[in-house]
Amino acid sequence: MRLKIHAKSRLLIALIVLIGLAPATAFAQTSTDAVTVTIDMDSASIVAGDWITFHTAIRNTGVSATPPLVASFNVASIRPGPHVDPEDWSPLRYQYIDAIQPGESVELEWEVHTLFEGDFAVYVTVVSQDNHFEPVGSPTLRVHAEPDNVLPLNEVIPVVAIVPLFPLALLLLTGRSKGKKRAAK
Amino acid sequence: MKENAETEVVLSAQSLHKSYKDMDALTDFSFEMRAGEIVGLLGPNGAGKTTAMRILATIFPPDRGEFSVMGIPHTRAEEIRAVIGALPESMGFPLYMTGEEYLTYMGRLYALSSRNAATKARDLLAVFGLSDAGDARIATYSRGMRQRLGIARTFINDPKLLLLDEPTLGFDPRGQREMLQVVRDAAVVNHAAVLISSHQLEVIEEICSRVLIMNKGLLIAAGSVSDVKQKFPVAPACRIEVSLETTQKALDILARMNDVKIERNSNRVNEFLISLSGRDATNSVNAILQNLTQAGVSIESFMMERATLSDVFLSMIEEAQA
Amino acid sequence: MKTNQNQPGWMVVLSTEVRHIWSGRQGPLLLLIFSLFLSGYITLLALDPEMNVLSPRKMTNVALQTTILVGVLVALLLTANSVSGERDQRSLESLMLTPLPRGQIAIGKFLATLSLWLGMIPIAVPYIFLMAKSAGIVPQAITLLILIGSLLVMLCAGIGTLISSLAPSNLSSFAASFATILLLAAPTQLPASVKDLPAVNWFIALNPITALAEYQAGILDGAPWSQEPGLLISPIILLILIAALGPSFLNRRLSLLGGLET
Numbered sequence: 001m002r003l004k005i006h007a008k009s010r011l012l013i014a015l016i017v018l019i020g021l022a023p024a025t026a027f028a029q030t031s032t033d034a035v036t037v038t039i040d041m042d043s044a045s046i047v048a049g050d051w052i053t054f055h056t057a058i059r060n061t062g063v064s065a066t067p068p069l070v071a072s073f074n075v076a077s078i079r080p081g082p083h084v085d086p087e088d089w090s091p092l093r094y095q096y097i098d099a100i101q102p103g104e105s106v107e108l109e110w111e112v113h114t115l116f117e118g119d120f121a122v123y124v125t126v127v128s129q130d131n132h133f134e135p136v137g138s139p140t141l142r143v144h145a146e147p148d149n150v151l152p153l154n155e156v157i158p159v160v161a162i163v164p165l166f167p168l169a170l171l172l173l174t175g176r177s178k179g180k181k182r183a184a185k
Numbered sequence: 186m187k188e189n190a191e192t193e194v195v196l197s198a199q200s201l202h203k204s205y206k207d208m209d210a211l212t213d214f215s216f217e218m219r220a221g222e223i224v225g226l227l228g229p230n231g232a233g234k235t236t237a238m239r240i241l242a243t244i245f246p247p248d249r250g251e252f253s254v255m256g257i258p259h260t261r262a263e264e265i266r267a268v269i270g271a272l273p274e275s276m277g278f279p280l281y282m283t284g285e286e287y288l289t290y291m292g293r294l295y296a297l298s299s300r301n302a303a304t305k306a307r308d309l310l311a312v313f314g315l316s317d318a319g320d321a322r323i324a325t326y327s328r329g330m331r332q333r334l335g336i337a338r339t340f341i342n343d344p345k346l347l348l349l350d351e352p353t354l355g356f357d358p359r360g361q362r363e364m365l366q367v368v369r370d371a372a373v374v375n376h377a378a379v380l381i382s383s384h385q386l387e388v389i390e391e392i393c394s395r396v397l398i399m400n401k402g403l404l405i406a407a408g409s410v411s412d413v414k415q416k417f418p419v420a421p422a423c424r425i426e427v428s429l430e431t432t433q434k435a436l437d438i439l440a441r442m443n444d445v446k447i448e449r450n451s452n453r454v455n456e457f458l459i460s461l462s463g464r465d466a467t468n469s470v471n472a473i474l475q476n477l478t479q480a481g482v483s484i485e486s487f488m489m490e491r492a493t494l495s496d497v498f499l500s501m502i503e504e505a506q507a
Numbered sequence: 508m509k510t511n512q513n514q515p516g517w518m519v520v521l522s523t524e525v526r527h528i529w530s531g532r533q534g535p536l537l538l539l540i541f542s543l544f545l546s547g548y549i550t551l552l553a554l555d556p557e558m559n560v561l562s563p564r565k566m567t568n569v570a571l572q573t574t575i576l577v578g579v580l581v582a583l584l585l586t587a588n589s590v591s592g593e594r595d596q597r598s599l600e601s602l603m604l605t606p607l608p609r610g611q612i613a614i615g616k617f618l619a620t621l622s623l624w625l626g627m628i629p630i631a632v633p634y635i636f637l638m639a640k641s642a643g644i645v646p647q648a649i650t651l652l653i654l655i656g657s658l659l660v661m662l663c664a665g666i667g668t669l670i671s672s673l674a675p676s677n678l679s680s681f682a683a684s685f686a687t688i689l690l691l692a693a694p695t696q697l698p699a700s701v702k703d704l705p706a707v708n709w710f711i712a713l714n715p716i717t718a719l720a721e722y723q724a725g726i727l728d729g730a731p732w733s734q735e736p737g738l739l740i741s742p743i744i745l746l747i748l749i750a751a752l753g754p755s756f757l758n759r760r761l762s763l764l765g766g767l768e769t
Contacts, residue, residue, distance in 0.1 A: 049563060151553035151637065159633045160546035167538035167630065174532050244603055244763050267606040277597025281531055293519045294605040338601065 034062025035069075035100075037126055037138040048117040048145040056124045056138050058097065059105035068129040069097040073110055078119040078142075089113055096129070117147040193220050195346050195378035196241065198252035203236055203245065210236040212402045214250070218378040220345070223368065225389035226382040227498055228399035234382045235274060237399070238350045241380070242271040254346055267295065270339030271348040274382075276331075280324035284315055284334050287323060288341060295342040302341075309337040312367065328355040336364060340371070347371060347379040353388055361385075365392050386498055398498065422490040423470055426456045428483035435482045442476065444469060458490065516607040520615025525622050528585070537581050538626050544577060545634045563642035568727040570638045571648060572720060574631045575656040576692070579663045581627070582620050583684050586667030589616035591680035591765065600763055609761035610754030617668040624660040628653060647726050655723050658742055662715055663688050665749040672757050675765035691716040715742035 040055045060066050072094050077084045087093055095108050112122060122141040127133070194217055201214040211233045218224055228234050239245050241252060243262035251258065254265045278287060285306050292302025310319045313333040318326065326334065332355040339347055349368070353361045369392065371377045383389055389396060389410075396413055398406040406413050427435045432455045439447055439459065448458040461469040470489070477484060514522075528534040552566070590613060593599035602612050631652055639648035667684040674680035694702075694710065694717045701707055711717040722738040760767060 049565075151549065151641075153553055155637060155640075156549055156553040159637055160550050163630060163633050164539060164542040164546055167535050167542055170529075171532060171535035171539055174530050174535055239763075242604060244600065263606045263608060266604060269604075271604050273600045273604075275597065276601060277599075278601070279527075279593075279598050280596070281527060290519070290523050291601065291605065293514070294516060294602070294607055296606070335601075 034060055034064075035066060035126060035133075035136050036061055037071075037124060037136055039124065039138045039141055041141050042139065043142045043144070045144045046114060046146070048114055048147055050114055050145070052112045052114065052122075052141075052143065054110055054112070054122075054141055056108050056110065057105050058100065058108065058126055060100040060102055063102055065099045065101050066128065068099055069126050070129055071095045071097060071108055071124050071126045073112075074123050074125060075112070076121045078121055081118050082116055084120065088115060112143070114143060114145040117145045119144050194218070195220050195222075196252065196254050196380070198241065199250055201237070201240055201247045201250035201252060203233075203240060203248050209402050211240065211247075214399075214402075214404055216397055216404065216407060218346070218380065220376040220378055221372050222395065223372050223379045223381065223393050225393035225396040226380055226399065227386065227389060227396055231401070232399040233402040234399055235350060236402075238271070238348050238380070238382060239273070241346075242266075242269060242273075242348050244273075267342065268344060269346045269348060270342060270344035272335050272339050272350055272352055274350040274354070276335045278323045278331060278334065281322060283320050283322055284310060284326070284330075285319040287334065288337060291338050292341050297341075305341060309340055312340075313337045314363070329357065329360055332356060333360070333364075336367070343375065345377055347377050349379065350382045351384070352381060353383060353385055361388065368392060422458055422460045423473075424456065424458050424486075424488045424490055425473070425477075425484060426453070426486040427477070428485055429455050431482040434480055435477055438476050438480050438482065439473070442473065445473065455485075515611070516605075517611035517614040517618070520602075520607070520612055521618045524589075524616055524619030528619060528623060529626075533585075534623055534626060537584075537623060538630055541577060541581065541627055542630045545574065545631065548573065549634055549637060563638075564644060564727050564729070567635070567638045567642055567644060567648050568724050571635060571651060571656075571723065571727070572695070574635065574652065575659055578624055578627050578631075578656055578660050579688065580685075582624055582660045582664040583667045583688060585620040585623060586617065586664045587671050587681045587684040588677060589613070589620065589668055590671040590761065591674045591677045592671075594675070594763070594765060595677045603761075603763060608754075608758050610757040613668050613672050613757045613761060614754055617664055620664045620668070621661065624657065624664075628656070631656075642727075644727055651723050651726060655719050658746065659716065659719055662742060662746055662749070665746065665753065669749070669753060669757070672761045673765055673767060688716070692720075695720045712738060713741050715745050718742055 036059050038057045038059070040057075041052075044052050044054075046052060056071065058069065058071065073086055073090045073092065075084055075086050075089050090110060090112050092110065097106050097108075100106055108124075110124065114120070120143045122143055124138040125135045126137075127135045196216075196218040198217070199215050201211055202209070203211040214233070214237055216224075226234050226237065236245070240247050241254075243259065243265050246262075247259070253259060255268055257264045257268070259265065282290065285303070288306035288309055289299070289302045292305050293299060295302075297305060307316070307319065310316050313336060315330060315333055315337065318330060323331065323334065332352070336349070336352055339349070347368070352364060352368070356364060365388065368379055368381070372379050381389065381393065393410065395407070395409055397404055398413065425435075435457070436447070439445055439457070444461060446460040448460070450456040450458070459473065474484070474487070548570070590599065593602065603609065632649060635648050635652050636645055639645045666687060667680075670684045670687065671680045674683060691714055694707070694714060697707065702711060711721055718738040718741050722735060725735055725738075726732060
């Protein structure tokens with residue numbers, strides 16, 4: 001059985017839905033349109049263990065001041081591998097920002113310590129401190145970290161094999177000379 | 186009076202006092218020693234002998250009182266140690282060293298050059314019968330050998346004062362005799378003063394011209410062995426040996442007599458040591474002999490026993506504790 | 508007090524103890540254990556990079572800290588036994604009966620212990636060179652190994668010798684020595700956020716072990732040698748105090764039975 005809905009009723013329903021959703025869409029619309037996050041680098045190719053410094057600019061493009069904001073640093077490994085903990089990768093996981101006036105922007109500096117080799121996506125998200133709008137994310141900074149190869153095996157093996165031979169030789173020499181001391185009759 | 190090498194005062198101690206926590210280990214300890222003297226230091230366990238020795242060897246400072254060695258006051262301990270040789274009781278050694286290495290090391294610490302110290306070490310090893318063991322590790326030495334080594338060590342610096350605490354421990358009778366001869370030579374030939382502490386009273390009696398007797402930290406007697414014996418007379422005793430057949434008869438007669446205390450010889454059933462506690466020892470002895478002969482007991486030998494230092498010492502200690 | 512024209516008493520003790528350490532297998536055995544430890548450590552790092560998530564500079568710093576820590580522990584093993592060991596085996600009395608001032612007994616034994624560290628330096632150099640090469644900080648790392656390592660080993664060996672001279676037994680000497688050094692070294696493991704607190708900052712500067720660790724880390728991170736020289740003050744002052752006052756203190760206090768009573 002088809003439900004027949006009159007045109008007037010349809011209009012009324014649409015109005016109710018619009019009114020109900022208005023606050024949410026207005027905020028979402030406000031966060032998405034009013035706050036933008038930009039980043040000054042889009043890629044970096046380094047050796048694992050190196051530090052990268054980048055900057056993000058958070059701009060209020062809306063007509064009213066933003067609430068106080070929180071910017072958080074995030075990093076994800078693009079490929080499966082060792083667990084990436086953002087707290088290990090940056091000394092400053094969160095930065096707290098006062099309200100930004102319309103048309104103003106705030107620049108933040110971030111330091112990242114690439115702990116191991118791999119491909120990573122680094123990005124910054126911004127939320128309001130009163131949790132009233134959805135997170136806004138920066139573009140991704142793609143980081144490629146080469147292995148550091150601090151200890152190549154072809155250099156390590158001679159050292160670890162040869163160095164202990166010296167005290168061993170000394171031990172054997174002193175063992176022989178000590179053997180000359182005899183027991184009392 | 187001008188002192189000569191034989192009579193110079195080597196050690197002079199006045200009113201030495203030492204206490205540990207609540208206990209007085211040494212109280213008012215005073216005496217003097219001259220060059221060439223051998224003095225015995227006696228006392229039961231805990232009397233304070235080792236404390237006295239260690240104070241005189243500058244191991245411990247006295248709490249009160251003073252002493253001097255060769256005129257050097259005890260406050261100049263390092264200078265005193267340069268002229269004394271001391272053998273502590275139960276001395277330990279660095280077991281990894283050989284006997285020769287140890288004596289050479291000690292010699293170098295006494296200001297000898299390496300060469301002189303090595304020569305002295307070999308000489309001392311020869312004197313004390315350790316030449317063959319000189320290049321063996323001390324860890325392999327017997328108790329007696331370690332004691333010899335310890336005594337050898339006391340002579341490394343040709344000391345003017347020797348302090349020997351239980352020097353005969355670990356020696357067999359022959360070794361003991363040899364050690365005593367060395368001590369005599371040190372006193373007679375080198376004019377060293379020697380203070381010996383020992384539980385072996387027969388050793389003290391044999392070698393010492395004077396004895397000091399201690400008990401509970403106090404000096405209770407001092408003097409020549411004969412002076413000490415006179416001062417602390419012991420009940421006279423005689424030793425009688427009778428024929429085997431008349432042993433029981435003799436025992437019965439002696440048991441009935443007053444003022445007679447009998448001690449049996451466990452190795453010889455027919456020999457008795459009889460202590461006479463009466464006033465007149467001569468009359469007591471006459472009475473014993475008369476009673477035995479009248480009863481037909483065959484007396485095979487009779488001897489009056491001289492009171493030993495051991496007897497005197499025990500008597501003294503019992504009196505002090507009473 | 509000199510015991511003869513050529514050699515003061517402490518030197519006689521030193522030469523005898525050095526001979527015992529090096530010809531008696533103790534020294535070579537400890538060096539062998541030290542080199543095997545470093546070989547194992549470096550091999551593990553080379554085979555499994557995930558074991559080390561630090562930059563080459565920080566890795567060099569950790570390797571240097573580990574090397575010096577092992578050097579300190581080995582030195583402590585010897586010094587903690589130096590005088591109290593003689594006391595335990597009853598051979599201290601024969602040393603005390605010599606004309607040697609008591610403090611010189613301790614000096615000789617302390618210096619003999621340092622000979623082991625002198626043997627450990629050439630063993631450690633190839634390993635540190637390997638670690639520091641990729642970070643380009645080989646001269647700094649080797650210099651720190653020698654300077655900071657020697658300073659720390661001397662400090663800890665000095666503390667160990669003092670404790671051993673006063674401890675009534677070997678067991679108490681070992682316990683007190685290791686506890687003291689571990690307590691002094693523990694703050695090096697504090698997280699950076701705690702280290703930044705003002706009170707903790709002061710403690711780190713005053714504590715010679717943490718001060719030297721901070722100075723070392725700074726140099727390996729690229730700081731100039733002249734940066735934060737204040738961190739060197741407490742270790743140098745403590746070493747001077749131990750060297751200047753230790754022997755005369757022990758002249759009066761080193762006793763047959765140990766403890767502070769004479």
